[in-house]
Amino acid sequence: MTRISLTVDGASVSDDVEPRMLLVHYLREKLGKTGTVIGCDTSNCGACTVHLNGTSVKSCNVLAVQADGAEVTTIEGLARDGELHPVQEAFRECHGLQCGFCTPGMIMQSVALLQENPKPSEEEIRLGLEGNLCRCTGYHNIVRAVQHASGQAETAGATS
Amino acid sequence: MTAVQERPGAEIGRDRRRKEDQRLITGRTRWTDNLQLPGMLHLAMIRSPFAHATIASIDKSEAEKATNVVAVFTAADLGESLGACINAWAITTDQVTPAHPPMPADRVTFAGEIVAVVVARSAAEARDAAELVDVEYDELPAALDLKEAAEATPENGGALAHPDLGTNKSALWTFDSAEAGTGGNVDEAIEKARTDGILIEREYRQQRLIPAFMEPRSVVVDPTGEQITMWSATQIPHILRFALAATTGVPESKIRVIAPDVGGGFGGKLQQTPEEMIAFAVARRLGKPVKYTETRSESLMSGHHGRDQWQRLTLAATKDGTVTGLKVDLLADLGSYVAIVGGGVPVLGAFMFNAIYKFPAYRFNCQTVLTNKTWTDAYRGAGRPEATYAIERLMNELAAEVGVDPLAVREKNWIKHEEFPFTTVAGLEYDSGNYEAATAKARELFGYDELRAEQRRRRESGDPVQLGIGVSTFTEMCGLAPSRVLGQLNYGAGGWEHAEVRMLPTGKVEVVTGASAHGQGHETAFSQIVADRLGVAFEDVEILHGDTQISHKGLDTYGSRSLVVGGEALVKAVDKVIEKAKPIAAHLLEASVDDLEFTGGRFSVRGTDQGMAIGEIATAAFAAHNLPDGVEPSIDSEATYDPVNFNYPHGTHLCAMEVDTETGALKMRKYVCVDDIGNIINPLIVAGQVHGGLVQGIAQALWEEAVYDESGTLVSGSFVDYLLPTAADTISFDVDHTTSPSTTNTLGTKGVGEAGTIASTPAVVNAVVDAVRHLGVNDIQMPCTPERVWKAINGAHGGGHADTEGAAAPHFDASTGMEGTVDRTTGGADA
Numbered sequence: 001m002t003r004i005s006l007t008v009d010g011a012s013v014s015d016d017v018e019p020r021m022l023l024v025h026y027l028r029e030k031l032g033k034t035g036t037v038i039g040c041d042t043s044n045c046g047a048c049t050v051h052l053n054g055t056s057v058k059s060c061n062v063l064a065v066q067a068d069g070a071e072v073t074t075i076e077g078l079a080r081d082g083e084l085h086p087v088q089e090a091f092r093e094c095h096g097l098q099c100g101f102c103t104p105g106m107i108m109q110s111v112a113l114l115q116e117n118p119k120p121s122e123e124e125i126r127l128g129l130e131g132n133l134c135r136c137t138g139y140h141n142i143v144r145a146v147q148h149a150s151g152q153a154e155t156a157g158a159t160s
Numbered sequence: 161m162t163a164v165q166e167r168p169g170a171e172i173g174r175d176r177r178r179k180e181d182q183r184l185i186t187g188r189t190r191w192t193d194n195l196q197l198p199g200m201l202h203l204a205m206i207r208s209p210f211a212h213a214t215i216a217s218i219d220k221s222e223a224e225k226a227t228n229v230v231a232v233f234t235a236a237d238l239g240e241s242l243g244a245c246i247n248a249w250a251i252t253t254d255q256v257t258p259a260h261p262p263m264p265a266d267r268v269t270f271a272g273e274i275v276a277v278v279v280a281r282s283a284a285e286a287r288d289a290a291e292l293v294d295v296e297y298d299e300l301p302a303a304l305d306l307k308e309a310a311e312a313t314p315e316n317g318g319a320l321a322h323p324d325l326g327t328n329k330s331a332l333w334t335f336d337s338a339e340a341g342t343g344g345n346v347d348e349a350i351e352k353a354r355t356d357g358i359l360i361e362r363e364y365r366q367q368r369l370i371p372a373f374m375e376p377r378s379v380v381v382d383p384t385g386e387q388i389t390m391w392s393a394t395q396i397p398h399i400l401r402f403a404l405a406a407t408t409g410v411p412e413s414k415i416r417v418i419a420p421d422v423g424g425g426f427g428g429k430l431q432q433t434p435e436e437m438i439a440f441a442v443a444r445r446l447g448k449p450v451k452y453t454e455t456r457s458e459s460l461m462s463g464h465h466g467r468d469q470w471q472r473l474t475l476a477a478t479k480d481g482t483v484t485g486l487k488v489d490l491l492a493d494l495g496s497y498v499a500i501v502g503g504g505v506p507v508l509g510a511f512m513f514n515a516i517y518k519f520p521a522y523r524f525n526c527q528t529v530l531t532n533k534t535w536t537d538a539y540r541g542a543g544r545p546e547a548t549y550a551i552e553r554l555m556n557e558l559a560a561e562v563g564v565d566p567l568a569v570r571e572k573n574w575i576k577h578e579e580f581p582f583t584t585v586a587g588l589e590y591d592s593g594n595y596e597a598a599t600a601k602a603r604e605l606f607g608y609d610e611l612r613a614e615q616r617r618r619r620e621s622g623d624p625v626q627l628g629i630g631v632s633t634f635t636e637m638c639g640l641a642p643s644r645v646l647g648q649l650n651y652g653a654g655g656w657e658h659a660e661v662r663m664l665p666t667g668k669v670e671v672v673t674g675a676s677a678h679g680q681g682h683e684t685a686f687s688q689i690v691a692d693r694l695g696v697a698f699e700d701v702e703i704l705h706g707d708t709q710i711s712h713k714g715l716d717t718y719g720s721r722s723l724v725v726g727g728e729a730l731v732k733a734v735d736k737v738i739e740k741a742k743p744i745a746a747h748l749l750e751a752s753v754d755d756l757e758f759t760g761g762r763f764s765v766r767g768t769d770q771g772m773a774i775g776e777i778a779t780a781a782f783a784a785h786n787l788p789d790g791v792e793p794s795i796d797s798e799a800t801y802d803p804v805n806f807n808y809p810h811g812t813h814l815c816a817m818e819v820d821t822e823t824g825a826l827k828m829r830k831y832v833c834v835d836d837i838g839n840i841i842n843p844l845i846v847a848g849q850v851h852g853g854l855v856q857g858i859a860q861a862l863w864e865e866a867v868y869d870e871s872g873t874l875v876s877g878s879f880v881d882y883l884l885p886t887a888a889d890t891i892s893f894d895v896d897h898t899t900s901p902s903t904t905n906t907l908g909t910k911g912v913g914e915a916g917t918i919a920s921t922p923a924v925v926n927a928v929v930d931a932v933r934h935l936g937v938n939d940i941q942m943p944c945t946p947e948r949v950w951k952a953i954n955g956a957h958g959g960g961h962a963d964t965e966g967a968a969a970p971h972f973d974a975s976t977g978m979e980g981t982v983d984r985t986t987g988g989a990d991a
Contacts, residue, residue: 025284028194032196033187034187034189034191034193034194035186035187035188035189036187037189037191037193037375037423038193038376039374039375039376039456040455040456040878040879041455041456041457041878042456042457042878042879042880044878044879044880045374045456045879047374074187075185075186075187076186076187076188078186079186084185084186088185088186091181091185092177092178092181092182092185093177095177095178095844095845095847095848097181097184097185098424098679098680098681098848098849098852099373099374099375099421099422099423099424099678099679100180100181100183100184100185100189100421100423100679101191101373101374101375101423101424102374103184103185104187107185122892125887126886126887126888126890127887127888129886129887129888130886130887130888131886132886132887133374133879133884133886134374134887135372135373135374135424135426135852135856135884136374136424136679136848136852137848137851137852138851138852138853138854138855138856138890138893138916139851139855139886139887139890140848140851140890140892140893141847141848141851142887143887143892144892
């Protein structure tokens, strides 16, 4: 067991964890942060994407001990003071989700993408989300949601 | 009361943002794997690495000694309490259906089958201990190739998936229009076309696909209460409860199944799974709650697969391109067991090979076959994509043979809009449709003529990048369905749906539906229907579903049935509420029932300004201080609706594809679809369903394939090898619609969940083939990888056919057995 201390969604936490424990398991099982989900065992799907010190990571690819001293933001810490993050709003506005399982990871990745590139082109958005799989939306409305959040698309029309 | 201000019809047809989204975008979700119950134990499955083997021995002693391991169970330990996985569809009375134990005792029949289960205090400890279980196997010959499996007998020494059955043939299902009286004799049509017409003979492969829902399957069983409660990531909580009761002997009343938030299904969660059965048995044995959540690799290996058919087709036509007959011989790979509706999937397709066309003669033979691979069952579209692919590819071949545009040959053969209702050669009655309108709209949106002009320019200039235009017109049967018809097809259950409307004392409304959602937006669309029909505010309607305790009756969600069957059940239940409220309203308003009218959620006395909202009547019924004599103090109502017919969405899809003839690389340029699903409740949700469906169908055309090696190991067993498309692989779509309201339900709606998937696969492959047809190619096997495209262009397989199965494949005829070879140049490589 190794002692780690970190900040998760604004709250300080300390725990003894097994060195092999992945960050995603720490978040889900130790902290009850079940908004972050596990979709694969090969780091392909991106469903577990969180922010580690402001950078998006697949939390199945990070050991909990590597997060010692870090600041972690999950989907549950994205909304502040009851206000949804603009990217969360955009996903709802543009119907950028259906079953919603990939959604936390997709939103966290989109937030990071827009931090790096506030006005991405459609191609840049598609390349930026390449590490996150969605099986429901065909990505059409996810791309639209990111455009919307970046102020580049006014509405989410039902057609085209 | 808000209801008074609401305008009837204000909700239906409106782009409502979804009610479900708040919890999903904030991570406040209820996935099964999120559940933590006090004292809960965790399961890890031990799975066979062999496709077919006898289990010689299982030594679990080391695992039992491992830290925090509570128990290790084999089939022998759990015995009869394991029950059996059900098959609900014997498509023929003599279907060969092997018994399906959740955990076989002596013989495994596919790689991934469970042979033992470890129970430990944590999931990690269970998995660690699973490594310590020592299983000895004696490998048996495995039936892996579908065509070989169909031919195998004890006499010829072919491998049998279940040697005790003596055959791999499960069922032969046939339909002949001459015998059924729905059309002519197909043999005569073929003979006539052979001498004085056009005969197109082709063989198409529907590769094996994996549904690959994003949320891995998960099950939690808590046996500690008065009932046994199962939470499961399932599409079918009601059917699952029935199946558990029927196969374990535990009374239904003692079982509660909850499908909380479910992360996708696409048919893949339409099953009573071995994992659920094992978790149920272990929880009962230990008296403690247990959880099992699969890994993605386990999901791909042992969740059911879809498609996997060989289709041999003969299309007869006159020289001007009028179809005179179609003969279909199908081999369908069931895998090692006949899954819950697996045997029936190809039969759903049987009714769809004639598609939107007026075929005068039709014969369909389907042989279902057992192999030592993962079982197959419904996957988005279930039978209809396979049929649509075949006929839409054939219609393009016919157009090429006649020398006309692919749209022209369709127009020549399709049912005209004034001919509806139309009884097809397969015996279905299509209620409504307008193929002309959808096609005209799609053509215009696509810029069809301009793209054809560009295609000609590229051909003439010898551009290394050629342009292909793919057409797919489609229809499907959905809204499964009339119970009577399902009964005629030997399906084990009905096709009704149940709904209940509870009028709360405050005037708000709780609605219970038997349809169980996994991403379709039921809470939003159903709220819109109830809000309009009952005249209450959208926000005042709460939709409850996915819990057999709350929603005690239902047939769940698959086959695009939620809205067209479940939504219609809601309409019936709402109408009963209004009917029950009417005498109470009359009494309170001191008017005659005959003088009342109900509009906008309000009963009004004709010719006066007197009136009461439905919510006020709910309150009055709750108080029950002043009700007419003999009237029940409740206006709650329920309805069980059984549709009179399937319904038949249709559409025209057009795809433009750039093909690099030097490398085989493909780039989708444009995709336009115009779907006609009748009246639309929520356009935003409908467009989303179409987008997702399109990508799943495009993925079959271009990327996805479940591949087994020669030993029966699934080599596409992770997301590294099974190529789910990413955002970077796909494009934005032009989605639009036309409207031919269904005449068989009040709402006038048709299903949309599977439409995109059904239509897009042939549109894409037609586009790829169209791009290189002038180079002598008339087929490329799916998925159309750059390698296959390149080989097709370069004639690597001869005759312009790019079929990786080789130039001469074994002939099969589902009705007569497997002999000879197919002349794969029949029909010609029309260079």
